[in-house]
Amino acid sequence: xxxxxxxxxxxxxxxxxxxxxxLEKIAWIRLDDDTVRFTVIPEVGSQVWASLSxxxxxxxxxxxxxxxxxxxxxxxxxxxxxxxxxxxxxSHNANLRLTKKDGAPMLSMVIHxxxxxxxxxxxxxxxxxxxxxxxxxxxxxxxxxxxxxxxELQMRREREKIITQDIPVRVLHxxxxxxxxxxxxxxxxxxxxxxxxxxxxxISDRFTKLAMTAASTSSSSHNNIxxxxxxxxxxxxxxxxxxxxxxxxxxxxxxxxxxxxxxxxDPSQLAMPLEEHPSTVFREAGRDKWATVRVDGKDWSRVLSxxxxxxxxxxxxxxxxALILYVYVPHSSGGVGEMEDVVTYYVSSFSS
Numbered sequence: 001x002x003x004x005x006x007x008x009x010x011x012x013x014x015x016x017x018x019x020x021x022x023l024e025k026i027a028w029i030r031l032d033d034d035t036v037r038f039t040v041i042p043e044v045g046s047q048v049w050a051s052l053s054x055x056x057x058x059x060x061x062x063x064x065x066x067x068x069x070x071x072x073x074x075x076x077x078x079x080x081x082x083x084x085x086x087x088x089x090x091s092h093n094a095n096l097r098l099t100k101k102d103g104a105p106m107l108s109m110v111i112h113x114x115x116x117x118x119x120x121x122x123x124x125x126x127x128x129x130x131x132x133x134x135x136x137x138x139x140x141x142x143x144x145x146x147x148x149x150x151x152e153l154q155m156r157r158e159r160e161k162i163i164t165q166d167i168p169v170r171v172l173h174x175x176x177x178x179x180x181x182x183x184x185x186x187x188x189x190x191x192x193x194x195x196x197x198x199x200x201x202x203i204s205d206r207f208t209k210l211a212m213t214a215a216s217t218s219s220s221s222h223n224n225i226x227x228x229x230x231x232x233x234x235x236x237x238x239x240x241x242x243x244x245x246x247x248x249x250x251x252x253x254x255x256x257x258x259x260x261x262x263x264x265x266d267p268s269q270l271a272m273p274l275e276e277h278p279s280t281v282f283r284e285a286g287r288d289k290w291a292t293v294r295v296d297g298k299d300w301s302r303v304l305s306x307x308x309x310x311x312x313x314x315x316x317x318x319x320x321x322a323l324i325l326y327v328y329v330p331h332s333s334g335g336v337g338e339m340e341d342v343v344t345y346y347v348s349s350f351s352s
Contacts, residue, residue: 003063
């Protein structure tokens, strides 16, 4: 079994690791000849299924195993990975390889950076001269209105600094991996491109904070220290509108976005005629036909942390059942026709 690669797009990789780490501390990573898959399945909360082209984050990618497509399955802690990637962001070169230390498997990240050292005066530099040393008849020997600056030059030498970060991993047997199944959901009732996630997160966090404050005040007045996690209601229609709502015994506040895009579906990718698709039914029902899910406010905030990847996000609503987020990560500038990879979030809906 062999895995060795150089890192590229380290900043994107670091942002992904941070987003995953906000949901769970452990991830399963599946490497094969062409693809890198990250899976995060917390005991409670939203699940993540990220499928990335190997060339998005890796270069000089070398992989070898006895499994089909040279597949290697690893379980790794996300916090050490995030710390290592943060250290590598400003490096000029970083590589990652699977190795063993004291018999235990490790992902070893070697980071090469350049530092500058300050040296003493340059002995080859000329020394400054005082006015007394000059010939009195020197026509250029006139007082200057500017302060005299020393000509001694400080030598600055670049020195390479090598940092090694070891991330403990566990190699998973293929039989174990077969039990990790992606959730199956029905065809979505509404699909819509979300507004910028950092904007949506700010308002969602505000609603959650208001709900917690109201719940805390209510529980204190009733001598009750148990406070339920606040639930937010997300709704969307097939006419470009998204609604975020908080309803409690004492609050009912709503924020609405209009003018959003409902992307067109590709009929060749559907298991049914487009005119029979649930989203077509919702579109024809008009603006008042909403698909709704209810999410835990704190978990939803962690999900929205993926906004740091700065890709477009398509939300697929299965009414009263689940919300699927498809986060498209561009390979470079994200221009028209730019190649993209996808990170998928599965968010279950709570009952009303």
